[in-house]
Amino acid sequence: MQAVELVDLNTLIQDCGSGWMLLFHPDFLYGHMLGTTIKSYGYFSYEFNEALHLSGKEEQTVAEIFTKIDTQKKAGNALLVQFEKIVNQYFDSQAAIDRGLPSMDDIASQLNISPRYMSDMLRTLTGQSAQQRIQEVIIEKAKEKLSTTTLSVAEITYELGLERPQSFNNYLKIKPTGPRLNFGRVLIKHISVSLS
Known part of the structure; x- marks a missing residue:
C-alpha cells in the first residue's frame, strides 16, 4: 500500500x-x-x-474494506435499477395522470430507504439527484410520445403528470412553429422549469 x-x-x-x-x-x-x-x-x-x-492483519483489513466497497457498489447499482423500474412503471401506468409527478417519499418507501439516502445514493452513482433522474425519465417519455404518437403536446404534458397543460399549450403558441419533434425542445425546457 x-x-x-x-x-x-x-x-x-x-x-x-x-x-x-x-x-x-x-x-x-x-x-x-x-x-x-x-x-x-x-x-x-x-x-x-x-x-x-502492511502486516498480515492490516492487509486483511484493507481487503475487507475493498470487499465492502464492492458490495456497496453492487447494492447501489441494484438500487439504481429498482429506482428506474419504479419510476418507469409509474409513468407507464395511469399514476402520473391521477397523482401528478411521483413523490420522493413514495419512491423511497417502495425501495425501503429514506428519501435523503435515495437521493444521495443516486447522486453518487449517476451524478444526479433523484429529482434529476425523474426529470430524465420524463424527458425520455416525452421524446418517445412525441415521436411515436399523435398526441398533442398538451396531452403529453398531462399524461406525464405535469401541472397546467393548458398554460403550457399557450406557451407553445407563442413559439415559432416547426416540425413536431422540434416541440420536444420546448417541452424539455418546460419540464426543466416545472421540476425546479
Missing part, C-alpha cells in the same frame, strides 16, 4: 500494475478530524517508489 499525491492518474495506473487503489480528493476530509491529523502520518511523505508495508 502506498500513499501518493495524484498528479497523473494514467501514469500512476501504469506504474502500479495490478492491485487496488483507493483515491480520494482532499476536500473529502474537510470537517473531519482526520483532515487535520492526516499530515502527521509519515508515510504521506514517502517517495513514489517507497512502499508502505
Whole structure:
C-alpha cells in the first residue's frame, strides 16, 4: 500500500500494475478530524517508489474494506435499477395522470430507504439527484410520445403528470412553429422549469 499525491492518474495506473487503489480528493476530509491529523502520518511523505508495508492483519483489513466497497457498489447499482423500474412503471401506468409527478417519499418507501439516502445514493452513482433522474425519465417519455404518437403536446404534458397543460399549450403558441419533434425542445425546457 502506498500513499501518493495524484498528479497523473494514467501514469500512476501504469506504474502500479495490478492491485487496488483507493483515491480520494482532499476536500473529502474537510470537517473531519482526520483532515487535520492526516499530515502527521509519515508515510504521506514517502517517495513514489517507497512502499508502505502492511502486516498480515492490516492487509486483511484493507481487503475487507475493498470487499465492502464492492458490495456497496453492487447494492447501489441494484438500487439504481429498482429506482428506474419504479419510476418507469409509474409513468407507464395511469399514476402520473391521477397523482401528478411521483413523490420522493413514495419512491423511497417502495425501495425501503429514506428519501435523503435515495437521493444521495443516486447522486453518487449517476451524478444526479433523484429529482434529476425523474426529470430524465420524463424527458425520455416525452421524446418517445412525441415521436411515436399523435398526441398533442398538451396531452403529453398531462399524461406525464405535469401541472397546467393548458398554460403550457399557450406557451407553445407563442413559439415559432416547426416540425413536431422540434416541440420536444420546448417541452424539455418546460419540464426543466416545472421540476425546479
